[in-house]
Amino acid sequence: MLGFRDPVADAISLLEPRTVIGPNLRAVGEWALRFDTFLHVRIGGLVRGTCWLILEGHEPVLLHAGDTFMLGNPPPYVLASTLDATPRPAEPVWAGADDGLVRIGQESEDDLYLCVGHIGFDEQNAALLTDLLPPLVVVRAADPRGLELGQLIALLAAEVRVAAAGGPLVQNHLAQVLLVHMLRAHAGQTDRPTGWLGALNDDGIGTALRAVHADVAHSWTLNELAEMSHMSRSAFAQSFKKHVGVPPLEYLIQWRMSLARDALARDTMSISELARATGYQSESAFSTAFRRVVGSSPRQFRNLARKPEPASAGSAVSPP
Template identity: 85%
Template sequence: MLGFRDPVADAIGLLRPRTVIGPNLRAAGEWALRFDTFLHVRIGGLVRGTCWLILDGHEPVLLQEGDTFMLGNPPPYVLASTLDASPRPAAPVLAGAEDGFVRIGPASEEDLYVCVGHIAFDDQNAALLTDLLPPLVIVRETDPHGRRLAQLIDLLATEVGLTAAGGPLVQNHLAQILLVHMLRAHAAQTDRPTGWLGALNEDGIGAALRAVHADVAHSWSLKELAEISHMSRSAFAQAFKSHVGIPPLEYLIQWRMSLARDALARDTLSISELARATGYQSESAFSTAFRRVVGSSPVQFRNQVRQARRSPAGTTVVRSSAQPGDDPRDEAVA
C-alpha cells in the first residue's frame, strides 16, 4: 500500500531529504559573505548577535538573535555585519572551516553565531516542496512559532559543537524537525495557496487530505471528500482550491503520480501492481494519467531512470511537463 496518513510526513518522506549542517559562522567586526544560488532549501538561525540578510531582488532584512530563516531555491544572497560592508565570495571562506565552524575576526571578540543547514531532496519530487516556498521565509523569535524554532536552533548549534556518538544522526533529525516547524510557521503566515501545507491549519481540508493519503487507491469522489470535511460539495471544492491551489481530485491525481514516480524510480513495483496501488483499474488508465502529469509513459520514465543510474554522470532528470490544475475533474477518479 502506497498511502500513509499524514500529508506532511508523506511529502517529506517522498522527498528523501539529505541534510548537511554547517559550516556554522562565528564572526566579529565588519564582514560580508556572498553565497551563490543553490538548489532546494537552506535553513538557519541566529544563536547570538545580529546580521543583515540581503537576497537579490528583495529588501535587506536585519536578523536578530533568536530569529530563524528558510531559503527556498533562492537567488544569490549576502550575510553581512552592516549594509556598507563589501562582500567577498563565501565558498573559499567556507572551505577553510574547522570542526564545523568558520571564524571571521578575533575569537575573543565574536559577537555573532549563525547556525545553518542545507537540505537537499530527491530531484524527481523536489518540486512537491520547492514549488510551494518563496525565496525567503523569516520567523521572528516573537512569532507564535518563534521560540520553539529558536530552541531547535540552539539544540542544533550545541550538537555541532560536540563530538558525541551519534552526532550526525541527531543533527539530521533536528534539521528535519526544524524544517517541519518552519513549514508550519510559513503556512500560518501566508494567505496564498500553500499546496499540501494547507492541511496544516485547516481542519476540514486537512481531514480530506488525510483520508486521501490514508487510502490513495480508493476511488474518491468529490461528494465523499466533502462529507469527510463536513461541507457541501461546492463549499469544499472552493475551500480546497483556495487553500491548496488546485481542485481536490486534481490533487489526488498529482499525489498518485508523485507516488508512482517514486516507486518507478526505486523499481519496487511492476506497472500493473503500481496501477492497482494508485487506484486505477487497468494499466492503460494508469499510463494515460501518468503521461498527462509527467509527460512520458511509465515504461519510458522507468527506463530513463535506469539509464541515468547506469550513466557515469548520472545526470538525467525526468521532469513533469504538466501544470497543476490542467484538466481538473470533479467526479470519481477510476
C-alpha cells in the first residue's frame, strides 16, 4: 500500500529535494553579479542591507533586510547594489568563496549580508511544484509571514558560516522548511490557480484534497468529494478547478500517475500491485491510464528507469 499524509508533505517527498546552500555574500560599495538561468528553485533573503534583484522580463525589485525571495525556473537575473552597476558573471566570484563566505569590498559594519541557496528536484516529478510557481515571489519583512521567513534566513546564514557537526543536515532541513513557508506565502498572495498548494487554504477543497491523498486507492467519485466539501457537485467542480487549475477527477488521475512513476522508478512493487494501490481494478485499466498521462506503458517506464545513467562531469549543482 502506498502511504501518504497531506498534499504538501506528499509532493515534497516525491520531489526528493536536493539543497545547496551558500556561500553567503557580504558586499559593500558598487557591485553587480549576473546569474545564469537554471532549473527548479532558488531561494534566499537579506540578513542585512539592501540590494536590487533584476530579473529579465520583470521590473527590478529593491530588497531590504528581512525580505525573502524565491525564483522558480527563472531566466538569468542580477543581484546588484545599484541599477547602474555593470554586472559581472557570478560563477567565478562564487568559486572564490572562503569558509562559506564571498566578500566584495572591504569588511564593514554596514555591508550587505545575503544568504542564497538552490533546491533541485527529481526531474520526473519536478513539475508538481515548478508548474505552480511564477519566476519570482518576494515576501517582505512586514508581510504576515515575513518575520518567520526572515528568522529562517538568519538561521540558515549562520549555519553556512559555522562548521559544526551535522551542518549540512541542518541546512537541508532549514531550506525545506523555508521552501514550505515560501509556498504558503505565495499561495496567500495570489488569486490565480496555484494547484494543490492554494487549494489547501480553502476549507472545502482542502478537505477533499487531503482525503484523496490519505487514501489514493479509494474509488473516489465526484459525489463523494462534493459531499465531503459540503457543496453541490457543480459548485465543487467549479471551485476545485478555480483553485487547482484542473477538474477534480483529472487531478486524482495525475496524482496517481505521479505516485506510480515514483514507485516504478524505485521498483518497489509489481505492476499489478501498483494498479491496486493507486485505485485501479485491473492492471490493464491502470496501464491505459498510465500511458495516457505519461506517454509510455508502465513496463517501458520501469525498464527505462532501471538503466543506469551515464556519469556526467556537469552533474553538479551550479552555484546560487
